[in-house]
Amino acid sequence: MKKNVGRKLGIYPTPVVVVGTYDKDGKPNLITLAWAGICCSEPPSVQISIRRERYSHKAIMERRAFSVNVPSVKYLAETDYAGMASGQNADKFKAANLTSVRGELADAPMVLEFPISMECRLTHCVEVGSHDLFVGEILACWIEEEVLQPSGRPDPQKVAPLVFIPGSEYFALGELLSSAYGPGKKLMRE
């Protein structure tokens, strides 16, 4: 039996991404977000949602660009930190001992140490409420060669992404269950 627990955010799970921006003075900054995801296949696009008062919000509005970086579980402390500190008064790359790499196509810094980094161009900004939703078109996706499979796809277990449960806890990726477009086929015939 189900119970109405009110207006709760029940999406289980969400990703954990670290977004890179340059501020007006060109200082690279980071913010960790779980209110994020894919929102379009063509052009390939992501959505990231940020409170208007956050330092990264202004940087995205000014530069109309950002990077989306996927941390591995071994960078849990660095990732958690980048969600708590503010770029207004901290150099988060320095404090977290992470390396900033200038994007080639978007005016945003990427995180060298993380296995996946995407350069994004801002295409839409939607005022939803406490958060503005930014849509970014992916101009390039950089993958650490050590996690790439012969197929050209990253190995999910080698990427070892963080998995977030709102409320809020970090989990690891669990076991592989199946490929998509497989287990449902038996129901297609009925």
Add this chain to the structure above:
Amino acid sequence: MKKNVGRKLGIYPTPVVVVGTYDKDGKPNLITLAWAGICCSEPPSVQISIRRERYSHKAIMERRAFSVNVPSVKYLAETDYAGMASGQNADKFKAANLTSVRGELADAPMVLEFPISMECRLTHCVEVGSHDLFVGEILACWIEEEVLQPSGRPDPQKVAPLVFIPGSEYFALGELLSSAYGPGKKLMRE
């Protein structure tokens, strides 16, 4: 060393949700989506992105409402199926042997068997490209009592959500690593 693999969707992982709608004749329908996520804390809101040609797209535009249901891993086949079949010519609830429950606050059906169901009111529609991005305000979140903890929060391991990796595979949730706003504290002082 990182390699540019092109304009790839590198968000690892995404959620897997099953969205419920009524069509113009009142028939309940389902669609499985991984291009989805949380996009605002207040009002609590989700984003779901759907190709314009899908049957569910029209239903959302007409009713301006949908439900977002989180399946457990035991419903892998049913979930995979609802992403492949079309409500245009299939009764997906019937074929997947799932039970439709009318929402109390939004004009949309929920999936009885899934541990989490949210009733949503359409607030924004953004044309991104192949997909339209719908923002829905969460009016109610229904949780199966068996997965609720004394705190009122669902137990993530009992919810046992599917975890999706674009490309594309289903995984299970892995081990708990830590609470948020914890492991990064040691870097705040440096």
